[in-house]
Amino acid sequence: MRKNWLLRRVLASLAVLAAVLALNFVLFRVMPGDAVSTIIDPNFSPQAKERLRELYGLERPLPEQFVLYLKQMLTFRFGLSFLSRKPVWDELLSRLPGTLILMSLAMFCSAALGIWLGVKAAVKRGSWLERTVLRVGAVMSSFPGFFVQLVLLMLLAHDFPIFPLRGSLSVPAPSGAWALLADRAWHLALPVLSLTLMGFGGWALYVRNLMVRALGEDYVLMARARGLTKDRVIYGHAFRTILPPLVTILLMSLPGLVSGAVITETVFSLRGVGSFLLEALSGHDYPAAGASFYLLALITVVCNLLADVAYGLVDPRVRLEGVNR
């Protein structure tokens, strides 16, 4: 039964991936204009544009372009970016570490803070702590990201210059591994702080709601009746039952680690995948945009599958859903 359930999930994921592959190709081509048509430069004649189109392979028939595209996606050889004329794979790889570090730190900090505050708020219902967590969490997640980040930049990098204004390295970069590491950490502090401030609220509200429900369940009453310590009841019984949805959310957030944060990268002048994606889209850079979306879709589908499997492992009802029916 478990095999069938897993097979069904894998097949569904492959179908999603195939659909994404096709849409990825079609959507970019049906968008008006291309990388050449938006050039407005009187020194770039129609003949020069034709020559460029030839080099980009845009003059080839669409079926031929599609076959080439499929081949590139399936072999992970994504070709050259129209904008930089460098291999897309190399460009993505060079940006990935920065994005991964920033986003995973931010996700870890916001999830840890949010979960901790959410549990505390649920345990102390009606207290000032709960009210503060609910209000601050709601306000922080409702503010536009660029606003919060610009205010932080203004306050903590300009008015009180504790953090740097831009980038992930000082100019010139310090020499020595430790100095370099410290410099990077100093540059990352403000972007991570801003993402944490904007992200913890969502976690806190979600965990608080789940915990409130869990704390009202009979098994928690039973645990209390057995005389278990408060922490044991909260973390050993109530918190454990809310883990499956939390694991799912965590896994579903993983693609975000790779896609990066376009606004954060722009505000703090950080080099990452988010800004690469934005440039690829606005510049009609088909190879770069196609590869980025394909990889994101792939990671999303894999994470989705992992979430399904993980959910199935921690909650047998999911696996047996079909059987019961």
Place this chain on the structure above:
Amino acid sequence: MKKVAALAALLLCWAWPSSGAPAFDPEKVTGPRIERLCMVIVANADAQVLAAENGELDILGDIARPADIDRLSADPNLEMSLARGFHAFFLLMNNTRAPWNDRIVRQAAAQSIDRNSMVRSIYSGYCEPINSWLPPVSPWASPDGTRNIFDRAAAREKLLSCGYRLNFAGKLTAPDGRPLPKITLLAPLARVAPTTAEMAERLADSLNAAGFDVEVEPLDFSAMIARLDRKDYSLAVLAWSMGRNPDSLYSFYHSSMDVAGGYNMTGTHDAALDAALTRLRFAPDKASAERASAEAQRLLGELVPSVPVYSRFSVAAVSKKWKNVLSTDRITADNMWTLMMAEPRDGTARTMTMALAEEPRSLNPFTASSAYSWQVLGMIYEGLIASNPFTLEDMPGLAEEWRVETAGEGAGAHTVLRFRLKESLRWNDGTPLTAGDLKATIDFIHKNEIPRFFDAVKDVAETEAPNARELTVTMKGVSYWYLDNVAGLPWMPARIVENVRDWQNWDPLDREEKFGPCGLVGAGPFMLEEYRPGEYVMMKRNSCYLRLPKEAERR
């Protein structure tokens, strides 16, 4: 009040160039006097302003937002400079579609637009209302290019005298009694280009006040360009950066350019204008070009195929810690002359920092297309001819003299460009720069039909380098503009271009030399020292630069 004071201070800078024009001879300039120039990548415009205030940036150019200009103008540690720019904003009219196929309607529309008040209210005055099809900064622009032609009553009178009438709703009807069609004005989305979108609304209001029935249609930029290309529009707003030379008018208004991928987006077809533009494009010498340019601009003023609206001023801020900063009414302080002459005011040698608004994604001169890549490459490569900062006229670069000659007659007539290089030129790696290197560069670009330089060399028939200092380029046709096109190529040593195996994939920073030699070898004032992607580009002084002060060379 603060805004008025800021604008007044900037205009003062504009009227009185900081370095005093009469005493300054660009040909005698020596430099660079700084050892290093660091181009710091700061993508966020707000962070750029904060960094300039903090003193982390010495030079910040291309400041576009009025609020930023006001803020930086109030900073006592910064010196602001303002110059007329090459940017121009147009209201495009589809000349192939009613009512814009009627010249009188186009003229009346142009007259109905109150450019001054729009520029004041939207851009706080940091733009210049224009009535010229060339940027006012260009030495070729018509002298009355900034004359205010706004006169709504006269525009209405003009229409009424040609049989147009106003109906009971205050809308125009054509001479045959039918109401003018409802007109849509294509504009970029407000969230992408808020000021352009606002400008489009104001233009629509102006035209509606004159009796037209105009409605703005916000559109994605690519979608808008696609519709302009297909002539599937009535009105549209578009801004672009123009060059110094007037031959761009041929690309925008000659009927032969009304083709797919061409820039005649207004669908202008006029025999007299075509003739003037042809004379301009294929002028054998400067005098003929001047006559043809004036004639073409006069005809454009009559035909009004599009409506010039405003040109944005260039604004730059420079830290007062630096002296010998040059700004004129044509260039702001963030220019090559400043980078050559600037010295720390306190005499302590240090690195100058300037902002780079985006990462230079490619430093391959054959494929780099972004302005940010060329901001870096432009310091490494030197042209045969430079541009005088006060007049924007040609002045010697690598070449000490040049001639544009016409050989042959009738159909066989063709332009011959003769350059004589300065003495003892050297590349930034210390090797001698010869005419043979320049010939190799032209031949390489010509042979490979490199798109970026395709138009510059496509008409080259033959290149000769009879000796180390003489270069002769024979063209297939006749045009004075061949001079600037050829003179502005990125010149490289023969040993570099001859060893580039794949110009598309060539990465001059690749130490493995997979597709060609490693290194950016040019003859410009700076050379690349270190590039940290996403962080900064460190340039160092080219110790072989042709204008280097003697004492620096000795060091």
